[in-house]
Each structure stands twice: as structure tokens, then as C-alpha cells.
Amino acid sequence: MSTDHTPVEALTDREAAKELLRLAGLIKHHDQLYYARSAPEIEDAAYDALRLRNLAIEARFPSLKRADSPSDRVGAAPADGFAKVRHSRPMLSLGNAFDADDVEEFLARVRRFLGLAETEDIAVIAEPKIDGLSLALRYEDGRLVQAATRGDGAEGEDITANALTLKDIPARIAGAPPVLEVRGEVYMSHSAFARLNERRATADQPLYVNPRNAASGSLRQLDTRITAERELGFFAYSLGEVSAPIAETHSGLLAQLGEWGLPINPLSRVCGSLDELLATYADFLQQRASLDYDIDGVVYKVDRTDWQERLGQVSRAPRWAIAHKFPAEQAETILEQIDIQVGRTGALTPVARLAPVFVGGVTVTNATLHNEDEIARKDVRVGDTVVIQRAGDVIPQVVRAVLEKRPADSQPYAFPHRCPVCDSEAVRPEGEVIRRCTGGLICSAQAVERLKHFVSRNAFDIEGMGTKRIEELWADEIVRSPADIFRLKDRRADLVQRERWGSQSVVNLLAAIEDRRTWPLERFIFALGIRQIGQATAKLLARAYGSLDGLIEAVTAARDSESEAYADLINIDQMGKDVAADLIAFFAEAHNREVVADLAQFLTLEAPEAVQQSPVSGKTVVFTGTLERMTRAEAKARAESLGAKVAGSVSKKTDYVVAGADAGSKAKKAADLGLAILTEDEWLAKIGQEA
Numbered sequence: 100m101s102t103d104h105t106p107v108e109a110l111t112d113r114e115a116a117k118e119l120l121r122l123a124g125l126i127k128h129h130d131q132l133y134y135a136r137s138a139p140e141i142e143d144a145a146y147d148a149l150r151l152r153n154l155a156i157e158a159r160f161p162s163l164k165r166a167d168s169p170s171d172r173v174g175a176a177p178a179d180g181f182a183k184v185r186h187s188r189p190m191l192s193l194g195n196a197f198d199a200d201d202v203e204e205f206l207a208r209v210r211r212f213l214g215l216a217e218t219e220d221i222a223v224i225a226e227p228k229i230d231g232l233s234l235a236l237r238y239e240d241g242r243l244v245q246a247a248t249r250g251d252g253a254e255g256e257d258i259t260a261n262a263l264t265l266k267d268i269p270a271r272i273a274g275a276p277p278v279l280e281v282r283g284e285v286y287m288s289h290s291a292f293a294r295l296n297e298r299r300a301t302a303d304q305p306l307y308v309n310p311r312n313a314a315s316g317s318l319r320q321l322d323t324r325i326t327a328e329r330e331l332g333f334f335a336y337s338l339g340e341v342s343a344p345i346a347e348t349h350s351g352l353l354a355q356l357g358e359w360g361l362p363i364n365p366l367s368r369v370c371g372s373l374d375e376l377l378a379t380y381a382d383f384l385q386q387r388a389s390l391d392y393d394i395d396g397v398v399y400k401v402d403r404t405d406w407q408e409r410l411g412q413v414s415r416a417p418r419w420a421i422a423h424k425f426p427a428e429q430a431e432t433i434l435e436q437i438d439i440q441v442g443r444t445g446a447l448t449p450v451a452r453l454a455p456v457f458v459g460g461v462t463v464t465n466a467t468l469h470n471e472d473e474i475a476r477k478d479v480r481v482g483d484t485v486v487i488q489r490a491g492d493v494i495p496q497v498v499r500a501v502l503e504k505r506p507a508d509s510q511p512y513a514f515p516h517r518c519p520v521c522d523s524e525a526v527r528p529e530g531e532v533i534r535r536c537t538g539g540l541i542c543s544a545q546a547v548e549r550l551k552h553f554v555s556r557n558a559f560d561i562e563g564m565g566t567k568r569i570e571e572l573w574a575d576e577i578v579r580s581p582a583d584i585f586r587l588k589d590r591r592a593d594l595v596q597r598e599r600w601g602s603q604s605v606v607n608l609l610a611a612i613e614d615r616r617t618w619p620l621e622r623f624i625f626a627l628g629i630r631q632i633g634q635a636t637a638k639l640l641a642r643a644y645g646s647l648d649g650l651i652e653a654v655t656a657a658r659d660s661e662s663e664a665y666a667d668l669i670n671i672d673q674m675g676k677d678v679a680a681d682l683i684a685f686f687a688e689a690h691n692r693e694v695v696a697d698l699a700q701f702l703t704l705e706a707p708e709a710v711q712q713s714p715v716s717g718k719t720v721v722f723t724g725t726l727e728r729m730t731r732a733e734a735k736a737r738a739e740s741l742g743a744k745v746a747g748s749v750s751k752k753t754d755y756v757v758a759g760a761d762a763g764s765k766a767k768k769a770a771d772l773g774l775a776i777l778t779e780d781e782w783l784a785k786i787g788q789e790a
């Protein structure tokens with residue numbers, strides 16, 4: 100039966116899924132006509148109705164929201180790769196200044212060009228130069244219609260859908276001129292970068308080298324869900340095409356962009372003289388180490404917009420701006436040794452041991468060499484003098500070997516083909532960058548790493564079970580599998596006897612272990628340390644199967660790739676065939692099933708709570724004004740029980756504003772932002788409590 104006229108409230112799950120599929124296709128079709136060929140088939144109002152219906156269904160059935168949901172994008176998505184975009188005005192690069200003389204010369208050139216007296220001060224704004232990727236955001240009638248990467252400056256890639264997943268980038272701007280192209284920098288903070296690499300390490304995926312690479316890789320994902328979870332930030336710093344002038348100064352422009360909801364770097368300041376510019380440079384350089392994002396210099400821009408226009412550009416750089424670069428945080432030292440670490444899944448990772456060297460504000464003794472191919476590509480050898488580079492909190496890396504200083508008797512580094520711990524063969528399947536120990540159960544390095552993972556913070560979080568203790572208990576054959584941890588209570592007397600353990604710390608440890616006898620299923624699944632099963636996937640599996648027995652039964656049935664169980668498994672959100680294969684392989688191994696069963700007898704595993712399904716789950720609501728049918732506290736509690744988030748102030752993230760009597764400024768702001776404003780009765784009707 101056709102579902103296209105069924106009210107959203109009356110749809111069943113199955114019908115809703117079908118309807119979302121139909122709407123996704125239909126909206127995409129109209130988008131393509133509109134954006135790609137400028138030949139719309141339907142009125143704007145009819146088009147808006149399709150989008151609203153899609154949103155309403157998604158609100159009622161959040162779990163059915165599609166990966167290609169039209170609510171996540173604007174404009175036509177290219178079928179493969181990204182469409183090319185020609186920039187309305189080229190995205191220029193900046194000339195460089197390396198010292199004070201260069202900056203002085205820049206100011207002198209500006210004066211000469213504008214015919215100013217040498218005594219006349221020029222207001223120049225100094226902005227930190229963010230080390231990220233340039234992005235151009237085009238708003239038409241206040242709506243984001245296109246986001247494009249810099250590309251070669253003339254032509255970039257259309258990444259609109261991805262840009263819309265950044266919380267720093269508003270989809271709409273109230274009060275913008277008809278055409279407004281904002282340019283700025285997308286970056287990844289150090290903390291987000293650390294979290295991302297931690298997740299990747301857990302899932303046994305290759306790590307990103309630095310935040311800029313990570314930001315670039317994250318922004319240019321064909322699957323926008325991946326971009327969305329990468330926590331990218333954005334700073335606006337200039338304009339492309341605009342239909343009307345915005346401000347008389349660059350500082351005024353930034354202030355206006357800030358008012359429109361675009362993030363502006365808070366460090367930028369207007370300077371009146373060369374000395375002030377250089378003092379600002381020194382200040383930013385000093386702050387650099389404590390910022391949560393990478394900056395690699397300071398950009399100086401003539402503040403007056405009319406002067407910028409007069410100055411124009413020479414070749415591909417503006418005359419009114421220059422980048423004053425920071426010295427690189429690099430240093431030379433001796434590579435004393437290359438150690439190979441063995442991870443929980445047997446991955447062999449090379450680590451450079453260095454003669455201590457001071458770089459970027461800290462003493463460095465270790466650096467990453469990434470992998471076998473990187474060592475070969477750079478031809479880094481033990482005994483070499485190497486260049487080390489460090490940026491912010493990022494793990495230092497070996498940039499290159501200084502060949503002039505290479506000892507005469509040096510030998511190319513031979514990456515081991517056997518595990519340095521258990522001596523099993525280490526193999527590298529074709530097409531992979533990681534070489535792995537094949538020792539499996541006999542490899543103590545893997546076993547110890549698996550136990551460390553099992554007790555780690557996001558898994559069983561057992562306090563008092565540190566690396567040293569695990570290694571000790573493993574070596575003495577007291578703890579060989581996770582279940583042995585729960586058997587420690589029978590060995591209290593042994594433990595107290597151990598050197599440096601002490602009876603109180605044993606009491607504390609055993610209490611911490613007992614405290615974990617009841618534990619969430621998702622953390623149990625994560626704790627097993629199965630390849631590619633990170634926290635997010637573990638959670639999805641726990642939700643999908645509800646119990647350990649349910650999971651094992653389903654995964655066992657899924658060994659047959661023709662089965663329904665297999666189809667169900669790979670259909671779980673974000674679960675690809677690769678991940679499913681690792682999961683199936685883990686439970687296909689008899690030993691692993693024994694270890695899991697042995698462990699499970701000690702535990703009560705809690706199934707995840709069902710997600711509350713309501714028309715407002717996942718939505719952000721703001722209550723304002725005097726409510727008449729309920730108190731503010733009651734309204735908040737009820738909304739939260741239905742899965743909504745209640746916020747104190749209106750922002751572009753707000754979904755609904757519920758306005759009581761005398762609603763005032765919040766309601767006004769909501770109207771300016773074009774948000775849905777509901778009366779108290781409309782709200783009650785929406786959440787199914789008749790007025």
C-alpha cells in the first residue's frame with residue numbers, strides 16, 4: 100500500500116523505513132534538477148513539504164534515519180568522489196615573511212603603493228595562522244548552498260554535505276546579504292586528534308600522523324557520518340564573493356561574521372605599528388604550545404577594506420596580507436635503536452629510541468616511525484643523525500635522516516620477519532601496511548596486551564591492575580586469561596605475600612574486581628579486544644543482540660554468508676563486511692569461545708536500555724516564558740524522559756522553542772533563526788499529551 104499520504108503518527112516502522120527511502124530518492128532527484136541543471140520541477144513550497152515530512156519521520160523514528168538522509172545535506176551529492184567547483188574568486192595563497200626585516204618591508208611596500216607618508220601609521224590586524232585546510236562557504240539568501248575545498252586555488256571539491264556536519268558551520272545565517280561567501284580554516288583540535296587516534300589504535304587501524312592530515316582525511320569522506328564523528332572545528336577569516344559590502348575594516352568584518360554565528364579566532368588583534376606586530380608575533384609564538392590547535396605563524400592584514408581593494412594582488416598573492424611563519428619545531432639527534440612493540444592483535448610497531456633532545460618545549464626520547472614502509476622510504480638507519488619534528492601535543496616523528504652525518508658502516512634497517520617476543524613468524528598480507536605476529540595464544544606480548552586492554556578504563560576499568568602487575572601475574576602464571584582475574588579472590592594469601600603489594604592494596608584490588616561482577620554488555624564486548632570492534636561497534640552489537648548468548652548465537656549462524664543472520668549482522672549501522680569478518684572469525688575459534696564462557700560464569704551482564712522512541716527523542720528543546728499547564732521543572736523532566744535534550748538558551752542547534760506567556764527575547768531570537776516555535780498546547784500535542 101502507498102504510504103505517501105499516511106500521517107507520520109500512523110506509520111509503522113516498516114512503512115516509515117519505506118517512506119524515508121522514497122523521500123530520499125525524491126528529494127535527491129529534485130535537488131539535482133535544482134542545483135545541477137537549475138530546472139526545478141516543483142514549487143519551493145512542495146519541495147519544503149517533502150523535506151519537512153522527511154524530518155518529521157526521522158524525528159519519530161530516529162533509528163531509521165538513513166545514511167543518505169536529505170536532512171544531512173544540501174545540494175546534489177556526486178555519485179562517486181566529489182564534484183569539482185570553480186571558485187567565484189580564486190583562493191589566493193599568501194606571501195611569506197621570515198623575520199622582522201621582511202615585515203618592515205611589507206609595511207613599507209604598502210605605504211609606497213598607497214602613497215602614504217612614512218610617519219603615517221597603518222592599522223594592521225594580526226591573526227594566528229591555523230594549520231588546517233582552507234574552505235569556502237557559499238550562502239545564498241542566508242542558506243549554505245556550497246562548501247568547497249581550496250583545491251588548486253582556482254578549482255576545489257564540493258564537500259557541502261560534509262561541511263554541514265560541523266557544528267561550527269551554520270546551515271543558515273539570518274540577516275546575511277543575498278550572496279555571502281565566507282572563507283576560513285577547518286582544523287582538528289589536539290584533544291579531538293588524540294581521541295581519534297586512541298579509537299583507531301583500539302580498532303587496530305593505522306594512526307593519523309598529525310591533526311592537519313586527520314582533518315583533511317576526515318573532511319573528504321564520502322560517508323558524511325564519518326566526518327560527523329570526527330569533531331572538526333572551523334575559524335572564519337575572510338570573504339570570497341559578496342553581493343554587498345559588509346564592513347569598512349577587516350576587524351569589523353570579523354566582528355560581523357562572529358555575530359552571524361561563525362567562529363572567529365579570539366586571539367586576533369589590531370596593531371598600529373611594526374613594534375606592536377612583532378610583539379603580537381612573540382606573544383602568539385609563546386602561546387602556541389598551550390593552544391588546543393596547531394598554528395604555524397601569524398597573518399598580517401591591512402585593516403581598512405578600501406585600502407585592501409586598492410592594493411589588490413600581485414600574481415597569486417594579495418598585496419595587503421602576508422604570513423609571518425614560526426620557526427619549525429625541529430631538532431637533530433641520534434637514533435640509538437629501533438624497538439619493535441607487539442600489540443594485542445600482534446601488530447609490530449617500530450619505535451625510535453633517541454638520544455634525549457629538547458624540541459618544541461619538551462625533552463624527547465622516543466618518536467614514531469609509523470611502519471615498515473615508512474622506515475624503508477626514508478631509509479632511516481640505527482646510528483643515523485635524524486631530524487625530529489614535534490607539533491603541539493602530537494607524538495614526535497622522525498622526519499628524515501641527515502645523510503651527511505651517516506656513519507660509514509651503517510646498514511639499512513631490516514624490519515624483523517619474526518616476533519621479537521615469541522619468535523613466531525610475523526607476516527604481512529598483501530595490500531596491508533602492518534606486519535603481525537602469528538603466535539596468537541603462545542605470544543605473551545599479545546596476551547599481556549589483551550589483558551591490559553581488558554582492565555583498561557573503557558573496558559572493565561579495574562583500578563589497581565596496572566601494567567606492572569599484569570606482567571608480573573602473567574609471568575608467574577597466576578593470570579593467563581580474563582577469567583583468572585575473577586579467580587584472584589581465592590588467592591588472597593598468595594597476593595599479600597608478594598613483594599611491593601601490601602595487604603591494603605590487595606584488599607582494594609579484590610574489591611575493585613568484585614565491583615565489576617555486574618557490568619554492561621557493551622563494555623564486555625569491547626573488553627574482548629576483537630579486531631576492529633571499538634566502543635561504538637560494541638555498543639551497536641549490544642543493542643542489536645541484547646545478551647551475550649544472543650550475540651554468540653547470531654554470530655555463529657552468520658558464519659554462513661547466505662544466511663539471514665549474516666545479512667542482519669552486516670546491516671547493523673556502521674558494520675561493514677570487514678568488521679563482521681573479524682567478529683565471526685573471533686567466535687569461530689574454539690579457544691576464544693572457551694575463554695568467553697569461562698569468563699561469563701563470573702559475570703552478570705546488563706543489556707543496554709532500549710532507546711526511548713518518541714517524536715522528540717534526540718531533539719533539543721528550549722522552554723521560555725511562563726508555562727501555564729506545568730512548572731518549568733516538570734516540563735523539563737517530561738521532555739527528558741522522552742529522550743529530548745533541554746537547553747537553557749536558543750542556538751542554531753535548537754529544534755523546538757516552546758513559548759509560554761511573555762516569552763520575550765528567546766522567542767525573538769528563535770524567530771530570527773527561523774526555528775519552530777510552539778505554544779504550550781502544541782508541545783503537549785506533539786508529545787502525545789492532549790491539551
Ligand SMILES: [Zn+2]
Nearest residue numbers: 518521536542
Ligand atoms: Zn609474538
